[in-house]
Amino acid sequence: MPSAKYDREQAALLILMAAATSNLECAARLEGFARLLLEQAEVPEDTTFRDLTQFADEFNNQQMRQTDVPEPVRQQQQQTQPKKED
Numbered sequence: 001m002p003s004a005k006y007d008r009e010q011a012a013l014l015i016l017m018a019a020a021t022s023n024l025e026c027a028a029r030l031e032g033f034a035r036l037l038l039e040q041a042e043v044p045e046d047t048t049f050r051d052l053t054q055f056a057d058e059f060n061n062q063q064m065r066q067t068d069v070p071e072p073v074r075q076q077q078q079q080t081q082p083k084k085e086d
Contacts, residue, residue: 007041010034 011034018030 004041004045007037011037011041 014030014034014037018027018034021027021030
């Protein structure tokens with residue numbers, strides 16, 4: 001999860017790019033996105049968020065340890081026999 005510092009740095013880069021472009025529509029979009037990042041930087045970080053990597057790793061390890069994977073069902077093909085003439 002990006003931090004407030006990261007969001008501010010990215011917003012500053014977007015403002016620099018907006019100032020460097022001659023395309024007014026592109027500059028407006030870059031400035032708008034920079035504003036969104038600055039707003040996001042002001043939202044307090046969720047302290048209840050927990051890193052889920054440990055849980056994902058354990059789940060993946062459990063999946064890899066499972067050996068009771070059923071064999072695929074094999075079907076037999078029947079061949080038709082030509083009819084015998086009497």
